[in-house]
Amino acid sequence: RSKELGRDTFCFFEEKMNRAATERHALEVQLRQALERGEFQLHYQPKANIRTGQVIGVEALLRWKPAGQALVAPDRFIAILEETGLIVPVGAWVFREACGQMMKWQRAGMRPLQVAVNVSARQFRHPELVQQIAGVLRETGLAPQLLEVELTESMLIDDSEVVSRTMAELGRMGVGIAIDDFGTGQSSLRYLKRFNVDTLKIDRSFVKDTPNDSEDSAIAKAVIALGHGLGMKVVAEGVETQAQLDFLHAHGCDELQGYLLSRPVVAQAFAAWFRLQDVPASPAAN
Ligand code: C2E
Ligand code: MG
Ligand code: MG
Ligand code: MG
Numbered sequence: 001r002s003k004e005l006g007r008d009t010f011c012f013f014e015e016k017m018n019r020a021a022t023e024r025h026a027l028e029v030q031l032r033q034a035l036e037r038g039e040f041q042l043h044y045q046p047k048a049n050i051r052t053g054q055v056i057g058v059e060a061l062l063r064w065k066p067a068g069q070a071l072v073a074p075d076r077f078i079a080i081l082e083e084t085g086l087i088v089p090v091g092a093w094v095f096r097e098a099c100g101q102m103m104k105w106q107r108a109g110m111r112p113l114q115v116a117v118n119v120s121a122r123q124f125r126h127p128e129l130v131q132q133i134a135g136v137l138r139e140t141g142l143a144p145q146l147l148e149v150e151l152t153e154s155m156l157i158d159d160s161e162v163v164s165r166t167m168a169e170l171g172r173m174g175v176g177i178a179i180d181d182f183g184t185g186q187s188s189l190r191y192l193k194r195f196n197v198d199t200l201k202i203d204r205s206f207v208k209d210t211p212n213d214s215e216d217s218a219i220a221k222a223v224i225a226l227g228h229g230l231g232m233k234v235v236a237e238g239v240e241t242q243a244q245l246d247f248l249h250a251h252g253c254d255e256l257q258g259y260l261l262s263r264p265v266v267a268q269a270f271a272a273w274f275r276l277q278d279v280p281a282s283p284a285a286n
Contacts, residue, residue: 027076028080028084031064031077031080032084032086034064034066034090035086035090035093037067039066039067040062040064040090040094040097041062041064041266042060042061042062042063042094042098042101042267043060043061043264043265043266044059044060044061044264044265044266044267044270045058045257045261045263045264046058046257046261046262047059047114047116047235047257047261048255048256048257049254050245050249050254051249054278055113055277055278056113056114057113057114057146057148058114058115058116058270059116059117059118059257060094060097060098060101060115060116060117060118061074061264062090062094062118064076081120082120082121082122085122087120087123088122088123088126091119091123092132092136094117094118095117095132095136096136096139096140098115098117099136099137099140099142099147101115102115102146103140103141103142104267105271108271110274111278113146114145114146114147114148114176115142115146115148116148116149116150116176117148117149117150118149118150118180119149119150121154121155124163124166125155125160125162127162129166130165130166130169133149133170133173133175134173137173144173144174144175145174145175145176147175147176148175148176148177148178148198149170149177150180150201151177151179151180152180152181152185153179153182153184153185153187153191154185154186154187156179156191156195157185157186157187157188157191159194164194164195167196168196176198176199177195177196177197177198178197178198178199178200178235179192179197179199179200179201180201180237181201181203182200182201182202182203182223183202183206183219183223184203184205189226192226192230192232193230197230197232198232199227199232199233199234199235200226200227200232200234200235201234201235201236201237201257202220202223202235202236202253203238204237204238204258205238206219206220206223207220207237207238207239207244207248207258208238208240210244210247210248211243211244211246211247217247220236220248220251220253221251224248224251224252228252233254233255234252234253234254234255235254235256235257236248236253236255236256236257236258237257237258238257238258238259239256239257239258240258240259241260245260
């Protein structure tokens with residue numbers, strides 16, 4: 001009896017595993033064609049100065065829209081792009097699209113905004129990343145100072161030759177470097193000293209329960225102090241409430257990003273939002 005039960009259980013798991021593998025394979029097949037089919041799009045989420053409220057720039061966030069299906073969020077497909085190596089061409093597309101969009105906006109008369117682009121581990125270790133970025137900046141004409149790459153801590157703990165070279169070359173080019181989700185990786189603080197990091201982004205998980213949770217509040221304050229002590233800018237991600245904003249403002253955090261300001265939206269929606277909220281200096285002042 002127990003033998004039978006064992007077999008059933010086994011079959012059940014095997015079936016589940018097969019289904020997961022089939023699903024994953026189907027996703028992979030679809031993703032391989034997604035780029036040439038033009039199914040990727042970028043959403044833009046603003047970042048603003050906490051003290052003045054002025055929008056400083058945007059983060060570009062990747063979305064996938066397979067034909068006839070709903071929009072797919074990155075947690076569903078970034079890992080597959082990484083594992084298959086597809087992240088390299090898709091990442092190149094993200095840089096081109098994001099920088100190109102910034103220049104379209106500038107040509108349309110929008111004041112120049114910064115753009116932050118997420119880079120994943122495999123992409124970051126790719127020896128041609130710097131060349132790829134340099135090429136995109138040349139082709140689009142975007143000032144390197146307006147581009148920031150967002151990396152995670154785990155990419156920097158290994159100080160391989162290619163990582164140090166990439167960091168140094170990006171710095172020389174004038175491209176900014178931000179550490180995303182700061183405090184959640186396997187971090188050693190040594191890399192903050194070793195590399196030219198410009199920005200720390202406090203992970204959303206630490207922002208979420210401020211100011212009520214005393215541990216999270218202590219961590220957020222410590223990250224702000226650490227960043228400032230090292231001459232870096234500190235950005236809070238995932239800011240959803242006025243209470244969180246007030247807390248971060250009181251503790252000297254530089255920039256905020258989160259639903260309180262805006263969700264990530266398509267380019268056109270961002271431009272419309274920006275036009276409405278970016279009030280020019282009052283005419284009386286001229
Ligand atoms: P991330 O870079 O930390 O991006 C922030 C994520 O938090 C985004 O999720 C954003 O939509 C979400 N978010 C922003 N404000 C709030 C808020 O106030 N509340 C809550 N609950 N969430 C907020 P998204 O767009 O789903 O992206 C998830 C992750 O996927 C990103 O995390 C990033 O690591 C990765 N990703 C996105 N685009 C790209 C890309 O082009 N390349 C690579 N390599 N990774 C990307
Ligand atoms: Mg990011
Ligand atoms: Mg983040
Ligand atoms: Mg995060």
